Amino acid sequence: MSISHAEQVGELHKSSTLKVVEVAKAYLTLTKPRIAILLLFTAFAAMIVAAQGIPTLRQMVLGLVGLGLSAGGAAAINMWYDRDIDAVMTRTAKRPLPSGVVSPGQALTFGLLLGVASVVLLATTVNWLAAILSGAGYVYYAVIYTMLLKRRTPQNIVIGGGAGAFPPLVGWAVVTGHLSLMAVLMFVVIFLWTPSHFWGLALYKNEDYTRAGVPMMPVAKGSRSTKRQMVAYAVLLLAASLALTPVMRAEILYTVLAGIFGLGFLLVNIRLLSEPDDEHRWSKRTFFASLLYLPAMFTVMAICALA
Known part of the structure; x- marks a missing residue:
């Protein structure tokens, strides 16, 4: 059965639209x-x-x-x-x-x-x-x-x-x-959050980075060294987040929430450290925890500045 001119035009239009x-x-x-x-x-x-x-x-x-x-x-x-x-x-x-x-x-x-x-x-x-x-x-x-x-x-x-x-x-x-100093501290919070965030991903995507020849920390120094460093950065992250307290109107609320979130994220990193290096359940959980931690902390900052 032959295709009509109108149908051909319609198919071309559909194909063009899909390409765009x-x-x-x-x-x-x-x-x-x-x-x-x-x-x-x-x-x-x-x-x-x-x-x-x-x-x-x-x-x-x-x-x-x-x-x-x-x-x-x-x-x-x-x-x-x-x-x-x-x-x-x-x-x-x-x-x-x-x-x-x-x-x-x-x-x-x-x-x-x-x-x-x-x-x-x-x-x-x-x-x-x-x-x-x-x-x-x-x-x-x-x-x-x-x-x-x-x-x-x-x-x-x-x-x-x-x-x-x-x-x-x-x-x-x-x-x-x-x-101001407070802006710089917010910069520091993200700076110190990044290693746990990205290395959590790199741990369970290690084969990808090895194949590509990219010297991510797990590739270059191994999983054990990477996990120890992640714990250290999580400790520094907790300290940096608490240093923001003076600028918040709701200082007590901010201190409590920043402490809870920071300690929770630190505990996730510590649990990752105890996981065998050939397993990746907690590296995935650490990565996803990092995706929750940062927006949660900045939400708390905004709320406590408005209080």
């Missing part, structure tokens, strides 16, 4: 949206703490859009540069570049444009400090971590963890136009 949707999803994936949402949330919480209340709608929209462009652009550069190792790792093999949906040139251009747009938007509508900090976070992740550290040292995620800690600085600068 596929490409749009690929570009969104390049920005690592789940990570970006977490980064933006920490920036928003920092805005609330800085304002000791709800920031203006203009500050929220322009600040978060500007930071989102920076985070998304840096993620795209990361995927562009890491396309070779992404292709051999199970968890990343279906990303837009290894799968061929987006070309390397397109990903690079996209990432650069988002980074420039972030700085221009924040500089012209918010303030230069927010723009500079957003740009610094972009360079830190795209260049310092991705290009200079990731493939060269097992301390890559420790030093590179500073990239993910920039959003509270940007959020604070958006509201106040300057930085």
Whole structure:
């Protein structure tokens, strides 16, 4: 049975629409949206703490859009540069570049444009400090971590963890136009959270990183050393979170909740240390606990600044 001209046109239109949707999803994936949402949330919480209340709608929209462009652009550069190792790792093999949906040139251009747009938007509508900090976070992740550290040292995620800690600085600068010790402490909280978060993932994805030749801590130093370091960072994280108490209006509530969350996260890391190195149940639990800990802590910061 022959296909009518109208049916052929309809099929072509349907195919074209599906292709556009596929490409749009690929570009969104390049920005690592789940990570970006977490980064933006920490920036928003920092805005609330800085304002000791709800920031203006203009500050929220322009600040978060500007930071989102920076985070998304840096993620795209990361995927562009890491396309070779992404292709051999199970968890990343279906990303837009290894799968061929987006070309390397397109990903690079996209990432650069988002980074420039972030700085221009924040500089012209918010303030230069927010723009500079957003740009610094972009360079830190795209260049310092991705290009200079990731493939060269097992301390890559420790030093590179500073990239993910920039959003509270940007959020604070958006509201106040300057930085303070409390903004720096919020930076430190994320910085100290990063090793347990990322190494938890690296422990149970160790074969992937070994195959790709990336010297993550479990690959370079082994599971036992990695787990000991995770406990140490969890202790420092608890101390850093409690150091934020003086800026909170509800100091007692903050101290209690920060203590509970921090001790709980520390106990998860200690339990991981006791697990045999050939098992991965607690490495997965530690990773997922880290995904709960950070938004919970920044929610507490925001609530106690508003109280």
